[in-house]
Amino acid sequence: MRALNKLTNIQIKNFATGKYSDGGGLWLHKRPDGGGQWFLRVSIHGRRREMGLGRYDSKGEFGASLKEAREYAEKWRSIVRQGKDPIKERERQQREAAKADYTLETVAEEAFEARKAELRDDGKAGRWFTPLKLYVLPKLGQVPVEDIDQRDIRNTLAPIWHEKADTAQKALNRLRITLRYAAAMGLDVDIQATEKAKALLGKTRHVIQNIPSMPWQEVPTFYDSLDKGTITHLALRLLILTSLRSKPIRFCRLDEIEGDVWTVPADNMKALKGHETDFRVPLSNEALSVIERAKPLARDDYLFPSQRRGVISDATMSRMMKRRELEFRPHGFRSSFRTWCAEATDVTDQVAEAAMAHVTGSKVERAYRRTDFLEQRRVLMERWADHVTGKSGEFARMVR
Known part of the structure; x- marks a missing residue:
């Protein structure tokens, strides 16, 4: 059996540049700068393997002392006795440790x-x-x-x-x-x-339920009840009149409105998120009236600010309807508007879908369609405002 523990700390300190054996395959490579590197030589499956055990440090603070190097060497010699390649085993352990992270x-x-x-x-x-x-x-x-x-x-x-x-x-x-x-x-x-x-x-048994929407015939009565002039009431009125989702309403800024057109940034529109094209909303006379009533309540250029900071939350309008024990929710007014378009007007599907900022048609079709139907939507939204405010319950013919 090969001799073990042949080196001493004093010897190591005085060693010149070179390689020195401690026995049992443990070696120290002394460098010209006085530092050193530990390595272990073993034979496994007929092959000689040489693995580093870290740099030498007599105090063991920034590397392995002689005592620690001997402990490391014995650990890996025991792996060899088990018939395992120490280098591959260390790599496996490192992968396991990384996997745990x-x-x-x-x-x-x-x-x-x-x-x-x-x-x-x-x-x-x-x-x-x-x-x-x-x-x-x-x-x-x-x-x-x-x-x-x-x-x-x-x-x-x-x-x-x-x-x-x-x-x-x-x-x-x-x-x-x-x-x-x-x-x-x-x-x-x-x-x-x-x-x-x-x-x-397996296949789910759950039946998807749509957001409850108020019948379009009942919208005028509900709209009329929003008469307190509060931020919540005014926001709901504008939501109904424009048939938009709650986000563009909540984040509406005064500088987005010019004349009777409100240009909503694409990032505030679900269907246009990530696109460069903003969405133009034609504002009916009633919608402009709601905006004028809301202006004195604006803060930091937001038309519908919250009581503390920022804008009203996504749940503010829903909570108001829930307090009234209504089963309907704000998002459902989009369905109310779309059903009204289908049942009480002769507007084309393209114009009705454009009013809701829905992306329709194939990519090629959209590439060649260079209009957002603003003028047709202007007429449509004015007629919708007439219905909402109770001015007209008749079939609405759209001027083409």
């Missing part, structure tokens, strides 16, 4: 950060991440992302797969994006795990 939660957060630019308000509302945060991460957040498989996903989403189907689908979608992001990072993940989990979960 990339949990599902850490990768999901990175994926969310990378995706923020594509989300409304840069994801500030938190809706993108919420399904993961509430239903997935509490169970799987600390699991290495490389270990996630379809059974893990199935077991996690099964409790809400039928009862909260929309949320479960969103969580599954976010997981799919997270796994693809992990694959792009070079991690060994199964990017098909979500599809496999979906197959295991």
